[in-house]
Amino acid sequence: xxxxxxxxxxxxxxxxxxxxxxxxxxxxxxxxxxxxxxxxxxxxxxxxxxxxxxxxxxxxxxxxxxxxxxxxx
Amino acid sequence: xxxxxxxxxxxxxxxxxxxxxxxxxxxxxxxxxxxxxxxxxxxxxxxxxxxxxxxxxxxxxxxxxxxxxxxxxxxxxxxxxxxxxxxxxxxxxxxxxxxxxxxxxxxxxxxxxxxxxxxxxxxxxxxxxxxxxxxxxxxxxxxxxxxxxxxxxxxxxxxxxxxxxxxxxxxxxxxxxxxxxxxxxxxxxxxxxxxxxxxxxxxxxxxxxxxxxxxxxxxxxxxxxxxxxxxxxxxxxxxxxxxxxxxx
Numbered sequence: 001x002x003x004x005x006x007x008x009x010x011x012x013x014x015x016x017x018x019x020x021x022x023x024x025x026x027x028x029x030x031x032x033x034x035x036x037x038x039x040x041x042x043x044x045x046x047x048x049x050x051x052x053x054x055x056x057x058x059x060x061x062x063x064x065x066x067x068x069x070x071x072x073x
Numbered sequence: 074x075x076x077x078x079x080x081x082x083x084x085x086x087x088x089x090x091x092x093x094x095x096x097x098x099x100x101x102x103x104x105x106x107x108x109x110x111x112x113x114x115x116x117x118x119x120x121x122x123x124x125x126x127x128x129x130x131x132x133x134x135x136x137x138x139x140x141x142x143x144x145x146x147x148x149x150x151x152x153x154x155x156x157x158x159x160x161x162x163x164x165x166x167x168x169x170x171x172x173x174x175x176x177x178x179x180x181x182x183x184x185x186x187x188x189x190x191x192x193x194x195x196x197x198x199x200x201x202x203x204x205x206x207x208x209x210x211x212x213x214x215x216x217x218x219x220x221x222x223x224x225x226x227x228x229x230x231x232x233x234x235x236x237x238x239x240x241x242x243x244x245x246x247x248x249x250x251x252x253x254x255x256x257x258x259x260x261x262x263x264x265x266x267x268x269x270x271x272x273x274x275x276x277x278x279x280x281x282x283x284x285x286x287x288x289x290x291x292x293x294x295x296x297x298x299x300x301x302x303x304x305x306x307x308x309x310x311x312x313x314x315x316x317x318x319x320x321x
Contacts, residue, residue, distance in 0.1 A: 005074055016094035016287075016294040022254055039093065055254040057078045061098025062089055067078035 003070040004052030008043055013064045015039035019056035025049050028056060081105035083114045085134045094294020096284030097125060099251045100193055101132055103261045104162070107268055108135065117160045118152050120145040122174075124166035125199040143174020146181035149188040160271055162189040168198040171207040171231050178237070178279075185242035185276035189267045192233060192279055195286040196305060203289030207231045210308055215289070230308060234281050238314040244276035246315040250283040252301040256311075263313075275317050283309055 013035060019042050020028040027049050030040040042064065044050060057065040080086075083105035091097045108114050114135055121129040123142040130137030140148040145163035153161045170178050170192050181188065197215055198204040205215040205222055208230045212221040222230075234246045245267055249260040260282055267278035283305050285297035292300060 012088055014093035018094060018294055018298070021295045021298070052077070054078050058254045058257045059099070061091065061095055061102075063080045063084070063098070063102060065078065066076065066080075068074040069077050071075045 004050050005068040006044055006047065006050055006052070006056070007066045007068075008041065009064050009066070010035050010041035010043070011037075012062045013039060013041035014062055015041060016061065017042070018059040018061065019065065022055040022059040024053060024055060025051065081109045083108040083117075083134050084132055087131050089132065090128060091125065092286075092288040094285065094287040094297060095125070095199075096195070096251050096282075097193065099257060100164075100191065100260070100282055100284065101126075101129070103251075103257070103264055104164070104191060105133065106261060107265045108160075110265065111268055111272065113160045113268065113272070116158060117162070118149075118156075120149045120152070120161065120163040122163070122165040122169040123200075124169045126164055126166060126193065127200070129164050143169050143172070144177055145169070145174065146177040146186070146188065146190065149190075150181055150184070150186045153186060153188050157187075160189075160268065162191060162268070162271075164191045165193070166199065167192070167194045167196065167208040167233075168201075168204075168206045171233055175207075175231075178233070179240070182237045182240045182243040182277045182279070185244065187271055187274055187276055188278075189264075189271050190277075190279040191264065191267075192281040193284050194233070194281050194305075194309065195284045196230070197286050197289045199286045199289055203286075208233075208309075210304055213304075232309060234279070234314040237279060242277055243279070243315050244317050245270050245278035245313075246281075247279075247313045248281040248283065248309060248311050250301055250306060250311055252283070252285070252298040270317055281309075283311075
């Protein structure tokens, strides 16, 4: 179980690929299907490799990405 | 699981109308995050410009006024002077601020109005269809300079931060960019500093943010990042042009 959870709100995504470009792990890809606006939304292909750096969310112009981390006790 | 990144409270749930890869979304988010962090949402008044960000009042969950083209600093002055306890920011593009609104911005800075200006510089008129702006780079192709901007005909791009830095009234002037995560963070720091100075009553602050207009530059959003990095930053150097320490 990964310590990070990154969720993409696909209906807000305009497929600009800025997140894909920013991801240091290269684990963001554009989906093969389209959303209601007609864009290919971004999605995480290997969630277990994600380190939660948040670069994708920093670069996303449409607030598609939400990041949660496991709390350190 | 603790949420470490989500939509800031100072933004509404409305979906941005901006084109794919437009940096207005990033800059809106940064302004909203700063308002959240400084706890200013309840007493902030935003002034929307004319241009692509004309609907900013739909996105910021604060009181907003829509100003006539270029006149946002004048409207901001009125709000701030009648309600000095409010935090007032104007959000303007380069066609709005550096062209038709040049007089307003220069005089607002000269009077050291205690307002914050977020100046989005994408070197083109976006909403009206990609015409040449005062900040369009030499050689850049637009619909009104189809062979590239020529200095013999239309002069040189205006460097707003450097121009305003000559005025003793300007307290804080910085130019940042949002083409990569590091610069996004630095932009947020600059915006935060600008708002903090307004809270402290220090005077006029302006943050110029270099941003992309992939649609009118006729580039893919990722290519547009390289245009900012290689071409725009070459002519518009990043940095702080006036600090509160050197002001006055």
